[in-house]
Amino acid sequence: MSSPAIYYFDNNATTQVAPEVIEAMLPFLRDYWGNPSSTYGFGRQLGSHLDEARARVAALINAEPREIIFTSCGTESNNSALQSALTTRPGKTHVLTTAVEHSANIKFGEALQKRGYAVTYLPVAADGALDLERLEQSIRPETAIVSVMWANNETGVLFPVKEIAAICQRRGVLFHTDAVQTPGKLKIDVRALGADFLSLSAHKLHAPKGIGLLYVKRGVKYQPYVVGGGQERGRRGGTENVPGIVGFGRAAELAMARLGDEDTRVRSLRDKLEEGILQSIPGTARNGAKEPRLPNTSNIAFAGVEAEGILMLLDRAGICVSSGSACTTGSLEASHVLTAMGCSAARARSSIRFSLGIYNTEAEVDYVLKHLAETIARLRAVAPVEESFNAKAQRSNDAKESARETSSASWRTSE
């Protein structure tokens, strides 16, 4: 099998594993495949490599190595933080989160509700912003934890997590942030941030799938979620995923070295793409605030065109982009993030996320701009805006929903 020719603009879904990361992992698949918990040298020697990787991911977020628990993914990290808060604070039965979290939090919240816990999903404004006063007012005496993502995976909108951490500290509740979209793109300093828990996923950072971490601030009580042997100092059972952990460590090291690049070069590519779309293709609008936002993400609505058609035609040109998040693809529902921002279902279903990465080039941006303009023109030619909406209105069983869909006002909500 050879490498396919693709134009990859979906780095918030997953990232290319860096060649340097694969290089770092291979010895631990081929030669050093022992169990790190063993007493003999062949296994025991792995300990120093795990330590090194732990130090590297800790350095990336300015944590102490002992504050890092390796998990299998960001979802497990998120679940673990919330469950630990509820378990270690008996009597506290409320979780406060937002309506635009990753499905890991939304669905876990629903599972908690079934088990008798109360979960509040805070709404967001049209530009994706949170009302911090409302957040503070929503903290109850029985609130165990507030969980708010740092950067939205669909729009790139950043939440003021430092301010939220301060509110939580003042109110005596724990604070968790899902920071899965941030490493390599933003500087992460857990000391300055003040969060009690922070989740990361390696495969969003040019490391492989199947590995993540949960930062737990020193002194914060923690109850393991995956419970077994004494691995991770008794905080996460299961034989350590040595190649994955080593790869994560190498990726963290690479990310620290290129942080400036991602915030300048990738940002300028993203801006060129976004401005190019908004200026050259009529009936387009950005979803979510321009700033504060991840430097790599752009979410654009294309009036009167179904995202499904856009994705299909771009795919034929080798262009990888997405609508909604990869984790909810396949469901026919409109993005819960965009609808929470007040977008109509029609607008949400006409929106495309572009998420750039370190391997993108200016030539690739030009290629996307060219094909995108042709694609939108072609789709609009076969289904003019009005017809498209009418067709959808007929399919819809929800009159109110249909009314919102046919209102052109909804296309301006987040501009």
Add this chain to the structure above:
Amino acid sequence: MSSPAIYYFDNNATTQVAPEVIEAMLPFLRDYWGNPSSTYGFGRQLGSHLDEARARVAALINAEPREIIFTSCGTESNNSALQSALTTRPGKTHVLTTAVEHSANIKFGEALQKRGYAVTYLPVAADGALDLERLEQSIRPETAIVSVMWANNETGVLFPVKEIAAICQRRGVLFHTDAVQTPGKLKIDVRALGADFLSLSAHKLHAPKGIGLLYVKRGVKYQPYVVGGGQERGRRGGTENVPGIVGFGRAAELAMARLGDEDTRVRSLRDKLEEGILQSIPGTARNGAKEPRLPNTSNIAFAGVEAEGILMLLDRAGICVSSGSACTTGSLEASHVLTAMGCSAARARSSIRFSLGIYNTEAEVDYVLKHLAETIARLRAVAPVEESFNAKAQRSNDAKESARETSSASWRTSE
């Protein structure tokens, strides 16, 4: 880094990743690193590879592919089965398991107890056997699930899981078996077995660490443990560990092809090793029944010698073996498995597990036999049996325990 020269007899701790498995994984690290949930071809194409891997692991255990949930490890699989049983059977608050389970079950049981559930740990006989009558009598009206391992990781002793499954079915309780030590060594047929849940771990089967599976019998209600996106048909959140899953599939395929070999060639190597030790080294005894037992495992007590010393000297000769399981190494406690079988703490601390695998050769067995005889002789020369026991008796604060330790009778309990 080059491959170290080792004599690896610790295959129950982890196994060498098969070269064929690494070969199968590499394209999914290097070239096909997309997100399988994506709509574009570059991501979507991964679906067929996941399907193929799922079909292969399903074939290994005679399950349907839809009955397989990929997890991150055996520990997660075990936790998931128990938690799902308790969640889907509200009002049922009791778990019945054994005192010799892997720490994944023992420690998770303790966590459940802290949360108000009742957990019974069934004792075993001196040869490691379970009393099935007692098991059945221990099922209560409020029992949600019985969880009994198929093969013990420390002694290789097999439990009659088919009979236990029948008891559970008759009594209307769910049955889970931790089968992590069995694949490649025993034929697994979940249809014939009749268990509701079965856990496997890839790294015990020449696939990489960080991937496992939970079999859930069709029709059995399941609540996900790691909750997030719609992956694994909504049964396990988190982006799929594609290289790990593909590797697991390839390993399952290889294991099916060599099942006969492991049960004959590996068994005869194990028997040669065990008989060689018992016949040529005085003061040795097998822990656990001779049969029914895994074909690859032998657990031997060396009277009057601390396992720690044996491990250290063998390690110098490049021989990898263990005392207890890798997952509990580092703790100074004597093996909970051997003590549950009535071994004195002294005997448990003088016991070594040899677990062979497909890559072992007869020459390696000869090498181990030679070095082991020298090692034991050397250790006994510096610390004769009586002295060793006296020294320990002085260190012990528990008079009863000391009395048992100094009784030579305890050396015969499981013979």
